[in-house]
Amino acid sequence: MIRPGSVSIVGAGPGDPELITVKALKAIHAADVILYDRLVNEELLSYAGSGSIRIYCGKAPGQHAMPQGTIQRRLIEYALEGKRVVRLKGGDPFVFGRGGEEVLALAARGIPYEVIPGITSAIGAAAASGVPLTHRGVAASFACVTGSRCPGESDGQVGPPIRWDLLAHAVDTLVIYMGVGQLKEIRAELLRHGKAGSTPVALIESGTTGRQRTFVSTLTEMHKLAAAVQLSNPALIIVGEAAAIREQLRQLQDQASAMLG
Known part of the structure; x- marks a missing residue:
């Protein structure tokens, strides 16, 4: 028998x-097979071994390359063929990445697995754009939520509806993924649930x-x-309110540039 x-x-x-x-790069380099998602920067595949199998399985809104x-x-x-497999996901596997479903499937078959965390986009994008998710005197809490299960959506999503009534007031900063549409x-x-229309949004x-x-x-x-x-x-x-810090930073940078110029 082949060892898994x-x-x-x-x-x-x-x-x-x-x-x-660094740990993620080491896993990519050692992989025999890499299944990667749409939001993965393909530059990372250059770290894979030359003989590795690379399979695209990305999901775009309304268009899934692989169920x-x-x-x-x-x-x-x-894995049952004895290969070292990497499932490469954008952000963090356990933040809207369906990593939990995958490890449950692997565990059910007794296949060894590990989870290598990544910087989720809420953390990375906010920091890169100058929007602190928490800020002393302004925001002491934040929550991440998917925007893809709003009322009226019929995309086959399962699970309870989003409690916008609670989210509107329970946290200081609300980060919404997959909400452009x-x-x-x-x-x-x-x-409708009382969030002020003047609340800053980034x-x-x-x-x-x-x-x-x-x-x-x-x-608004x-x-x-x-x-x-x-x-x-x-x-x-x-x-x-923390989203307004971005504009404060921009104004200070403009003032500093003007003084230096």
């Missing part, structure tokens, strides 16, 4: 290839990469700004 190989569920970080961990069930079967099949619905839900597109764009608006106006600048995925929505 192993699977490393690896976080590739938020987009900038230099933000991946989740098939991905899990592939992980199991390659539901900006109007998110706005309506937060306003919209961060392609955070930490050379394509990064950051815009600051208010909850964020959907209009997003339409005007043609905001596209991948993008984060950060709602809370």
Whole structure:
């Protein structure tokens, strides 16, 4: 019998290839097979061995290269062939990365696995754009939530609805993943549950990469700004007073430039 190989569920970080961990790079280099997602910077594949098998299994809104069930079967099949497998995901595997589903499938078959964490986009993109998720005297808590299960969505998602009534007031900073297509619905839900329309909002597109764009608006106006600048995925929505720090930084930088100039 062939001894089972192993699977490393690896976080590739938020987009900038230099933000991946050393441990993750070692796993990529040692892999026989790499199954990688859409938001993984393909520069990271250059660290793989020349004989490695590389399989794209990315998911875009409404367009999946490979269903989740098939991905899990592939992980199991390659591991049972004795191969060292890397499942390479954008951000962190356990933050909206479905890593939990994959390790449960592996554990059920008795396949050795490890999880190598990565910097999730909420942390990476916020820092790269000058938006602190917590800030003394302004924000002492934050929460991350997916925006893809708003009322009226019929994409087959399962699970309880998002409790916008609680999120509107339970945390100081709200980070919303996968919400670009539901900006109007998110706005309506937060306003309906008492979030002030003047609350600052940061919209961060392609955070930490050379394509990064950051815009600051208010909850009332964020959907209009997003339409005007043609905001596209991948993008984060950060709602809370801490988002205004970005503008304070920009003003201070402009003042410093003017003095030096």
